[in-house]
Amino acid sequence: WFCTRTIRSVNILNGVLFLNKICLMCSVRVSVEGDRIVCTIKFNASMGSPQKPCVCVVCLSPCACVCVCVFCTLGRLLKYFPKNVLTAGENAAATSSSHDSLGPVSAYIGLFSSLSVASTTSSRAADITSSSSAVASTTSSRAADITLTSSAVASTTSSSADDITLTYSAVASTTSSSAITEGAFCSANVSAVSRDPADWPEVLSGKERAGLVIRGPSDLNPNFKFPKRQDGRSFHFHYKFRLLTNGEKIQRTWLVYSMKSDAVFCWCCKLFSKGSSKLITEGQRDWTNIGAILKQHENSPAHIKSVVSWKELELGLKKGQTIDHTQLTLTEAEKRRWREVLIRLIAIIKSLAERNLAFRGSEDKLMVPNNGNFLKEVELMAKFDPVLREHIRLADKQGNHTTYLGKTIQNELISCIGDQLVKTMVAGIQESKYFSIILDCTPDVSHTEQMSVVARTVSLEKGPEIKEYFLGFLDAPDSTGAGLSSLILKRLEELGIPFSNCRGQSYDNGANMRGKNKGVQARLLEKNPRALYVPCGSHTLNLVVADAAKESIVAINFFGVVQKLFTLFAAAPQRWAILKDHADITLKSWSDTRWESRVKSIEPLQHQPEKVREALLQVRENTKDPTVRIEAQSLAEEIGSFRFQICLVVWYNILRKINVTSKLLQSATMQLDVAVDLIHQTKASLVSYRATGFNDAVKKATERCEEMNVQALLKEKRLRTMKRHFSYEAADEPESSALKKMEVSFFNVVVDCAIQTLEDRFSSMGKVRDNFGVLNNFQNLDTQTIRYQCEQLGRTLSTGNESDLDWKDLVMELESLPTLPKDKMTALELLAFLHDKDICELYPNLWVALRISCTLPVTVASAERSFSKLKLIKTYLRSSMAQERLNALAIISINHEVGSQLSYDDVINDFASKKTRRARI
Structure with missing residues (x-):
């Protein structure tokens, strides 16, 4: 077995090769061939029996043979092993030309080569058998140690090079009276064996x-x-x-x-x-x-x-001198090596997933171009890390297919990391008890409807803190209310999250979501009446602006001109270069659905209208295309008009107010009471703007027209005269200025529509907030009002015989609450106050009510943000990605905070258990 092998840690003393109580009474010749130390063993039968009996490492009995093999004597091998195994070993030895000169020793080499393969009993086609030679050096007065490499024999016909079964060639007899199976010396569990x-x-x-x-x-x-x-x-x-x-x-x-x-x-x-x-x-x-x-x-x-x-x-x-001790030592060393390799591979996978990068390239081999980000990261780390450097060296050895660098292992590790993150998030949700769900749907690049699932809860680990967890995407082939509601209920059941603890739900304003009869919110309310529905605040604000823009022809024409400006300049690089030469802020396209974001589109016109107009005039002069020249001239005249400048100032002020509110609502920690206050403030700001906004807009537009050297005048519309008949005394159209007409037909219509729509569309959110209003304003209420509102809250949080709190006790708790640091505190601030004072147990009903209030969602912004990650992960080139891989990558990418606390040991243990190996990594 040791012939023509690289030798490490072998002591040669008086011509005898000592290997952990395994002696070979033979001639040993050591030679150096290149960078290898080669040990050649020549059998010498004339040397006789050993002076002292050797101890067999299998049965711990004295050996009586001339030459002791690696595991047992030849005589015991003939007794222990089946005939077919011995025959295979003898045949291998007989046909091995490299061992012909070694005599009986070659039989041992062939025998153990056969045993290593024959002892592999794994049922998986992808298992690889690894036999490792146990080596230990005896103490010697001479420091002449030579190193022996643990030889690994790998034999497999696997179709997948990523699966491995680590099996060490421990010899255990089924007929011997003293045979011991591997691992028996210290890890035996005999609790099930009776003493009788x-x-x-x-x-x-x-x-x-x-x-x-x-x-x-x-x-x-x-x-x-x-x-x-x-x-x-x-x-x-x-x-x-x-x-x-x-x-x-x-x-x-x-x-x-x-x-x-x-x-x-x-x-x-x-x-x-x-x-x-x-x-x-x-x-x-x-x-x-x-x-x-x-x-x-x-x-x-x-x-x-x-x-x-x-x-x-x-x-x-x-x-501890049995074969199992040596074997277990090797097993532990191998486990440590694979664990260190897996830790580095998991770190690479996590890094790539967090940055939404692709893993694979056109090649799946190391050290070749275009082999993908994953293998390139492995190669880069191997230049500085000895563990991966050694792993790559072993992977390059001929016949070694165990690398853990293939696509199958990538998918399995990605899945394990995602599963561990989900387990952590589910544990946090279960610990907090109460949660809300946030859902939204969008089609991906492969035209599959993806539903984003986000859970919102109040974490109490380090103090009250609102957290939103992304739990993955669900393939939603049925986008009806019944299909989506059954899909989310099934997912919560799979995760072990009881829907009975759900206290809130928030979706966009689609009919399949918010429908009162067959929508998702209606069907979930049937299952759990305490799952209060809160419409998305940002979507509602978007509808407010959309409704206002449709009320006036002037507003519709204004946004048409702005879009034409962007289209003209973006159609040719030369025109875009002209715009950049004149204006510091470039034009931006807008979203057809996100109206509040259009403030970014009109911002360049608001701050640099004269420079945009100059760019249009230069485009008119430089282009030879008559259509472009006419369009540039028309747009330049439109921007320089007094009417356009008034519309520009009005819309910029309205959109800016709504955009600020929308951005604040999209915060993951936004609370329902704070959101309703923001809506009221926005409404009050619009009401105030209606009183003075038009005059301010006229003044600002006049100044800009003077800067552009154009007249600040509105074209007077010709008065309609009525055809007079005999005895008909109808008056002509009343005379009024053009500014007055624009104020009535444009400004008042847009602002009044925004104010009224804001009040109507946020009424449902206000009703939910009113149920919890006593928690934010109890200091300014009398006892009777507090009692009435607490009773209303108790009914809201009750269903059948179940209730989250006792409203009568809540009344007493509010009345006995100590002096607060502020006159008005949000639900989260009051929750933190109780936690910091460590008086939660004195006010249990208030503690529960505040947690539920903070759990209620305000927007579906977290689900919308997950769609941005979806577009980065599942691109056109990765459109065939499986749903499981997409989910795991999205969970890793989105849940950064949870991922920073990931335990690599848990991932490795989960990976090992899923692989069902005979030797755990």
Whole structure:
């Protein structure tokens, strides 16, 4: 086995190769070939038997052969191993030309090569058998140690190079009386094996046998009264001792009594012998002749052999010198190596996933171009990290297919990381108890409807803190209210999150979501009436602006001009360059649905209208296309008009007010009471703006027209005259200025519509907030009002016989609450106040009510943000990505805070358990 192998940590003393109590009485020749130290073994039968008997590392018995093999003597191998295995070994040795000169030693080499392959019993086609040679050096006065590499024999016909079963070539006989299976010397679990030998199984495993040896035979109580038979005879304690001729007594430690069968057994023979004696099989109960039976048994060769095997195994287990000890040492070293490799691979995967980068390239091999970000990161880290450097070196060795760098292992590790993050988030939700769900849907690049699931809860780990957890995307083929509601309920059940603890739900304003009869919110309310529905505040604000813009023809024309400006300049790089030369702020396109974001589109016109107009005039002069020249001229005249400048100022002021509110509402920590206050402030600001806003806009527009050297005049519309008939006294159209008409037909219409729509669309949010209003304003309410509002809150949080709080106790808690640091505090601030003062247990109902109030969502912005990640992860080039991989990558990318606390050990353990290896990593 060691011929032409690279040798490490071998001591050569007096021509004998010592390997952890394994000696080879042979000639050893060490030579240097290039960068390798080669040890050649030549069998020498004339050297005779060893001076001192060697100890076999399998059975711990003295060996009587001339040359001791790596695991056992040739004689014991012929006895232990099946005929077909030996034949395979002999055939391998006979056909191996490189070992012809070694004689019997070559048979050992061929035998163990066959055993390494034959001992692999894994049912998986992708398992790889790895045999490692145990090496230990003896102490020597000379510091002439040579290193021996643990040789790994890998043989597989797997279709996947990423799966591996680590199996060490431990030899365990099924027929030997002293064979031990791997791992038996210290990790035996014999709690299931009874102390009564009558209850032992017919065939004991190696772990059970080793555990029983460590525990030892059970002793008898001298005062125990043994049961008597009908003839009055019974076992007696004095049979536990053997009486010698000189009168001394020797205890028979091997003799044990079975209370179950009222019989005695030979403890060691039952463990190590296969005899048919009653002392081994069913127990001896012949109390008449028991003395003679015991005397005859203890002098039998089989009993003596069993006692010797027992004592040798016991001594070996205590000293840790069995084959299992060496094997376990190698196993632990291999486990540590693979664990270190996996830690680095997990870190690389996590880093790539957090940055939404692709993993694979056109090649799946190391050290080749276009092999993807994952393998490039491995190569880069290997330049500075010795663990990955050694791993790549082993991966490059011919025949070694175990790398853990393939696409299958990538997917499995990504899945394990995602699963661990989900487990952490679910544990946080379950600990907080109350939660709300936020849902939104969008199609991805492969035209699959993806539903984003976000859970909102109040974490109490370090203090009250609102957290929103992204739980993944769900493929939603059925976008009806029934389909989406059943999909989310099924997902919550899979995660182990009880829907009965849901206290809030928030969606966009789609009919399938907010429908009162068949929408998602209506169907979930049927399941849980305490899951209060709160429409998305940002979507509602968007509808407010959209409704206002549709009320006036002037407003519609204004946004049409702004869009034409962007289209003209963006159509050609030369025109865009002209715009950049004149204006510091470039034009931006807008979203067709997010109206409040249009403030960014009109911002350049608001701050630099004259420069945009100059750019249009230069485009008109430089272009030869008549269509472009006419359009540029038309847009320049439109921007320079007094009417456009008035619209620009009005819309900028309205959109800016609404955009600020919308951005604040989109915060993950926004609370319902704060959101409603913001809406009221926005409404009050619009009401105030209606009174003076138009005059301010006219003044600002006049100044800009003067800067552009254009007249600040509105074209007067020709008055309509009515055709007069005889005796018809109808008046002509009343005379009024053009500014007055614009104020009435444009400014008042837009602002009034925004104010009214704001009040109507946020009424449902206001109703939900009113249920919890007592928590924010109880200091300014009288006792009767507090009592009424607490009763309303108690009804809201009750269903059937279940209730989240006792409203009567809540009234008393509010009245006895200590002085607050501020006159008005938000729900989260009041929650933090109770936590900091450590008086939560004094106000349990208030504590629960505040937690539920903070749990209620305000917008679906978190779900909308997940769609941005979706577009970065599932791109056109990655459109065939599976749903499971997409989910895991999105969870890693979005939940940064949870990912920073990820335990790599948990991921590795989960990965190992899913792989169901015989040797755990």
